Amino acid sequence: MIQFIDIQKSFEGRMVLGGVSGTFKPGDTSLIIGGSGTGKSVLLKCLIGLIRPDNGQVLYNDRDFWNSDEEVRKQVRREMGVLFQGGALFDSKTVAQNVRFPLDMLTDMSESEKNDRVMVCLTRVGLDHAVNRMPSEISGGMKKRVGIARAIVMNPKYLFCDEPNSGLDPLTSIKIDELIKEITDEYNITTVVITHDMNSVLEIGEKVMFLYKGYKLWEGDNNTILQADVKELNEFVFASKRLREMGR
Numbered sequence: 330m331i332q333f334i335d336i337q338k339s340f341e342g343r344m345v346l347g348g349v350s351g352t353f354k355p356g357d358t359s360l361i362i363g364g365s366g367t368g369k370s371v372l373l374k375c376l377i378g379l380i381r382p383d384n385g386q387v388l389y390n391d392r393d394f395w396n397s398d399e400e401v402r403k404q405v406r407r408e409m410g411v412l413f414q415g416g417a418l419f420d421s422k423t424v425a426q427n428v429r430f431p432l433d434m435l436t437d438m439s440e441s442e443k444n445d446r447v448m449v450c451l452t453r454v455g456l457d458h459a460v461n462r463m464p465s466e467i468s469g470g471m472k473k474r475v476g477i478a479r480a481i482v483m484n485p486k487y488l489f490c491d492e493p494n495s496g497l498d499p500l501t502s503i504k505i506d507e508l509i510k511e512i513t514d515e516y517n518i519t520t521v522v523i524t525h526d527m528n529s530v531l532e533i534g535e536k537v538m539f540l541y542k543g544y545k546l547w548e549g550d551n552n553t554i555l556q557a558d559v560k561e562l563n564e565f566v567f568a569s570k571r572l573r574e575m576g577r
């Protein structure tokens with residue numbers, strides 16, 4: 330479980346997060362949604378340890394990330410998997426070498442243990458046929474799958490995905506969303522996904538948090554989001570004027 334309490338962050342006097350709190354639970358795929366520049370990525374970075382918040386606490390199963398010593402932070406970091414925007418694959422490494430990278434860096438597993446683990450993860454994301462391909466030789470959707478395989482290779486308790494659908498067509502996006510959700514269920518991971526894709530919200534949004542100008546204005550699910558009585562959320566959800574008119 331991840332709990333974060335009153336997270337605040339400003340850059341050069343400009344407030345980006347005004348005090349955001351929330352809870353993410355194991356087995357849930359929790360979405361953080363909101364328009365551009367509303368603080369989603371900064372919040373994610375505060376959670377995963379890339380930006381230190383000015384105020385507030387982030388608790389990983391009761392371990393206070395920012396107020397613990399480096400050993401605790403290191404341990405928590407080892408329990409995280411991150412799927413970065415764009416996949417962030419190494420262009421000069423094969424698919425298998427990309428997935429294996431965290432095992433090389435962070436474990437003392439034997440060669441055969443590493444190879445087995447890589448194959449388990451690549452098979453799970455449907456890419457066991459592509460182990461020796463280079464990133465330049467595979468599609469955008471496949472790159473995301475490689476990114477997911479790499480993010481789960483260390484068997485994470487917590488999985489963070491920053492815009493997993495960026496650059497993908499709607500159908501491929503839904504497949505990636507479903508894969509993230511299935512893996513979350515299967516391994517009981519606490520998963521947090523940043524998105525501004527309404528298709529994702531409607532498909533996998535069982536837990537949704539809406540950020541607006543650095544504040545959480547709404548929390549709910551895909552069954553209630555269309556009826557929510559929050560003006561800023563309605564504007565985000567029904568971004569198209571045409572759609573707004575059709576809904577009335």
Ligand SMILES: Nc1ncnc2c1ncn2[C@@H]1O[C@H](COP(=O)(O)OP(=O)(O)OP(=O)(O)O)[C@@H](O)[C@H]1O
Nearest residue numbers: 340341345363364365366367368369370371372525
């Ligand atoms: N390191 C930084 N230094 C200064 N300002 C920053 C920094 N990181 C983010 N910001 C600012 O904080 C605000 C929120 O940025 P953030 O990246 O969290 O937005 P976002 O909601 O993720 O948007 P998008 O959907 O476009 O990625 C923006 O105005 C951004 O310019």
